[in-house]
Amino acid sequence: MQTANYHAYALLLLGLLFAPSVMGEDVSPERAAMLAGSCANCHGTEGRLEGAIPRIAGREQSVLETLLLAFKHDSGPDVTVMDRIAQGYSDAELSALAQYFASLEVDHED
Numbered sequence: 001m002q003t004a005n006y007h008a009y010a011l012l013l014l015g016l017l018f019a020p021s022v023m024g025e026d027v028s029p030e031r032a033a034m035l036a037g038s039c040a041n042c043h044g045t046e047g048r049l050e051g052a053i054p055r056i057a058g059r060e061q062s063v064l065e066t067l068l069l070a071f072k073h074d075s076g077p078d079v080t081v082m083d084r085i086a087q088g089y090s091d092a093e094l095s096a097l098a099q100y101f102a103s104l105e106v107d108h109e110d
């Protein structure tokens with residue numbers, strides 16, 4: 001019984017660990033919104049903060065996606081942290097994040 005429980009638990013943990021990469025090709029809007037939560041520390045709630053870092057909410061989806069993929073694959077401008085952050089996400093997740101932030105309404109457009 002103990003062993004069976006342990007195995008079930010181990011399988012569950014493995015599932016959680018690998019879920020992001022397995023689901024990488026099909027990122028739901030809900031999942032994108034969840035992933036976006038970890039961007040708020042630096043980019044403000046819903047990416048609305050602007051200042052030293054340009055605002056990301058309400059920007060053109062293709063621009064955000066291009067930037068994020070360039071950060072991840074080290075082909076963009078010199079950055080301080082975004083290269084390391086972007087490497088934590090699959091390409092599909094980055095494109096879902098770009099879509100999420102682009103879909104947010106802001107008072108003024110760029």
Ligand code: HEC
Nearest residue numbers: 038039041042053054056064067068079080081082085097
């Ligand atoms: C530790 C702070 C931090 C976190 C967390 C963070 N960012 Fe950034 N982000 C920055 C900084 C600083 C820059 C400016 C480029 C640089 O120096 O890395 C930036 C730049 C960007 C840019 C480019 C904006 C532009 O117009 O140049 C995008 C897009 C972006 N971040 C998206 C995200 C997304 C999406 C997340 C969450 C997955 C995220 N960031 C999480 C700090 C952060």
